[in-house]
Amino acid sequence: MNQIFDLELARAVIRISVPLIFAGLGGLLSFNAGVLNIAMDGFMLVAAFAAIWMANLTGNLILGILAAMVAGVALATLFGYFNLRFKANIFIAGIAINLLASALTALLLVGIYNQQGSFVPENIPTIPTISLPIIGGIPGIGAIVDGHDPLTYLAYLAVPITAFILFRTRWGLHVRAAGENAEAAEVVGVNVFWIRMQTIWLSGAFCGIAGAYLSLVYVGSFSRDMTADRGLIALAAIFFARGKPYVMLIVAVLFGASQALAIRLQLQDQLPSQLLQVIPYAITILALIVVGIRAKYFHTTVRGITFGS
């Protein structure tokens, strides 16, 4: 067993959780505004492709990340507008977006790069790593936390920032008002449509960074359906945390740990990886049951998840 749990695994957990945290933060904003963002996986996938495409074209990582954010926001516009203006069922529209993203990126992969499975660009620079001044010196933790790339640190920093915006600013208050009681929010002058659209855009941008991290930083290539339902897992983390940023961070890292462990065990062929990959979904269903029991016996309905029956 000493081959399984080591320093490298801990570092892998930190890295593999990054896309989950970014996507989770984006989805968390729209969740608090009363929109379940089912389409995050599609946002991430298209963004991951856009990042590789732009970075391959220009040889510039920053431009790649920007392209990914633009792609995420563009898809978010489509999703948000159909959902909010044309009243499309959010789950059905979300499934359609995810399907569209998967098909479109697979078609473009063949169309542009003539590759069926994956495209590995050769001109993409590796992202620089940062060494932390004080924390890096702490024995034990330092070796785990030190020397990651800037996006990784940005992900963990974005959590308190998002929490601050959500709970300490006027805009955040409007977001939560739109989510808790849209009618009442409208009465006091909050433009619920506009607030929700903004949160969907933000989740598009966050998923854009998540996708860019996945393709540009984490693996340095694009392969078909490479997000592997990470958008759904991020959504699961949001459900589990019921929209609270810090709880979401913990859950996302736990889910990330199960992913990292699954990869490790698969490499060593010790345990079927499927059994570990099931964990986030199983935990989410258990969490939903808890939410359902609370709703039934304590009358705390959660918008979009439970029905008052």
Place this chain on the structure above:
Amino acid sequence: MISESEGGIDTPRTVAAPQATTDRAAWALRAAIQGLGRPALAILIAGLVGGLIILLLGNNPLIAYGILWSGAFGNRISVYSTLQFTTPLIFTGLAVAFSFRAGIWNIGVEGQMLFGAFFAAEAGYLLRLPAIIHVPVAFLCGIAGAVLWALIPGLLRALLGINELVVNLMLNPTALLITSYLSGYPFKAPGPTNKTYDIQPTAQLPQLTTSSQLNVGIFIALALALVIFAFQMFTAEGYELKMIGLNPIFARYGGLNVTRSLILVMVISGAIAGMAGVEEALGVDHAYYDGFSPGYGNQGIAIAMLAKNNPIGVVFAALLLGALNSGGQQLQLQTNITRDFVNLLQAVIIFFLAAEFAVGWYRYQRQAKGVPRAAVAAEEGT
């Protein structure tokens, strides 16, 4: 529907179910013809978007669509292939449509289908029975597996009021992972591919042709569509389920047991979803192959929406998507457009049918004039 919204009809039409059987059939026919407009528009838009993508990929859209057509209906073999793809799609389309019509969103058809296929394949391999009993027994085993899986969202919704969409969303990848594990480890047949042992010859569904995997499953699918149509048109239970779909609160005040109906709908929908998997395992693959489904469950959503949840409409919509799947294979062989093109078209279709555009505006107008929501919805034939 769209022209109505522009014209503006002021007098509300009564939509009480007609009394005589012939009237009812005529009423259904009229609703079906009226309902063709939006699906046709969605298919047209999908075709245009698809054409643009083909152009973007450096191909001529007309030639590509020509290949798609000949791959679907060009010769006998391609027609067989189309019908073979159509068979599971009729089942998944019916499963989704049956639940949508009753206001339950069973989007977990994909997962239920996987369990149906796995259980049928295991019953087909493990049991030693004469063919006349083996096929039905394996069929029922598959259905039982699918129903058990469908009961998870059904019971959670019925007992705790948990949104079945969220649960199904999580259960689909779970089902894929569990069946992938089962067919890759404990029940794996020796060899490089992740599949179960081949079923006994006695459990195989009879083939219809020698040159394809087309089997009697297609007749079962067609018969099922007719049975469901009859159930929905001519029985009180079928009418009740529709009422529940239109307005559950009203239905409850009307004395219907909504909770019982909800579980019943999930069980039936899951059973139909299971049949899709059973047909694939016993009729096409003769084993459970990991990842055998190219997304039949999701395609069922597109089919149900195209058919506006009408079981007869499902058959035609399934034929359309079956043809696209079959033609898509040819397209992949002859051009650089992969089979994903079919999923692209399907995504656009779902996306546009999910939106309410003019109909939403129309409904809003009618509701503003005091027409009850259920009446407006019934009028639209949804």
